[in-house]
Amino acid sequence: MFDKLALLGFGEGGWGLALLQGAGITISIALATLPFGLLLGLLVALGKRSENVVSRWLATVYTTVFRGVPELLTLYIIYFGVQILLQRFWEWSGLPGSFSMPPFVAGMVALGVVLSAFSSEVWVGALNSIQKGQREAAAALGLSKAQAFRFIVFPQLIRVALPGLGNNWMVLLKETSLVSVITLPDIMFITTRANVATKEPFLFFGAAMLIYFCFSLISAWGIGRLERRSSRGFAAFGGATR
């Protein structure tokens, strides 16, 4: 059994470096998706609370669809669908060559759209928790709506939303494993290839599990720190740790 461990090493015939690169891809796609998905989620949340009926309806349909369809299916639809649409556009516009969708972008968009649908719920909850008086006071001080959001609402929003958003991040981190099916060389893709080459599935998928588990533990620790930091002004009220 132990002689097999050399397969995970960095020496001759070892998959250590490839696994490390795969871990790098996993982290990069998760980190690239995060700001995109969270910002889009915030926009959707603002749409849900808007006074405009159409934007409220659109935001509700958007979240219902992307929370109800399997992530794998969303990924396929975006990867193949955007590919076909852009290919048609390419031919129509008469550009030379052909278009091919980079898997990284497809994965980022698909995961980001799903993340935005889920995070919008968290944002809505957090936005509801901010009292009306905060906005009114900001208006009384002569701040514009945008300024009020930037300086008054947002800092308070983050503190309330952080536990939910942290949860979204943990889900996202695990969902990145799906991008391996659209040939993005993340951890799962590398281990699947290593399995085909070496016929040692238990060793490699076990190693992949441990890598993901490490990422999860580090994330949980980091989120805990962030939560404590963002609620440090509230310690006086008996500690706002939840």
Add this chain to the structure above:
Amino acid sequence: MRWCEYPGHWVGSEVFQNYGCRMFSGLWVTFELVAISVSLGFALALGLAIARLYGPRWAQGAINGYTTFFRGTPLLCQLFLVYYGLGQFRIFWQDIGLWWLFREPFYCALLTFTVNTAAYQAEILRGAIQSIPRGQFEGALALGLHRWATLRHVVMPQAMILALRPLGNELIVMIKSSAIASLVTLFDLMGATRLAFARSFDLTIYLYAALIYLVLVEIIRRVWDRLELRLTRHMALR
């Protein structure tokens, strides 16, 4: 024409009509997979949650490790580890007569999903039991109820109401996650759809599959809302 070809016929999609029967039998596989694994997972989770709270210290530690590990790693990775990884030890499984389990992708998916959802459900139930006020336990004790009777008749009925919504969410998550079973050659709804796409190169088939999943999830959401209303009708809040 068979019944399963009609939806495709009605919407005027040739692919959906041709692969309608495969997709609906795939939907049945998805249904079986989710129904069995979520129910088995619930039974398992009930025991785990109680042992996690009231069991001996070593059991508490072990269960804590189990839930943290399975909630911290992707389901896809767990499925591959079971299907490919445990399938590697063929001789061993044949010796102890369990090879039938690890040979079939369906049983592998079932095992993985059960173990995975049990971890999530155990955490949901633990949280629900823990949020029952202390006074409930003390009151039961004052009435002379045994520990098990307290759990069975006082704590669990209240905890289940608290756990209802997160358990419904977990059911929906499992329906969506079950799509990855198609990656271990299982022809569930997603698997049948992938086959249809691979043979026809018609992307609209994915949209029809998305619609079926969406309807399924919406139905469960509505049923769960009703269920919650009915189960909490004795509470003053509503």
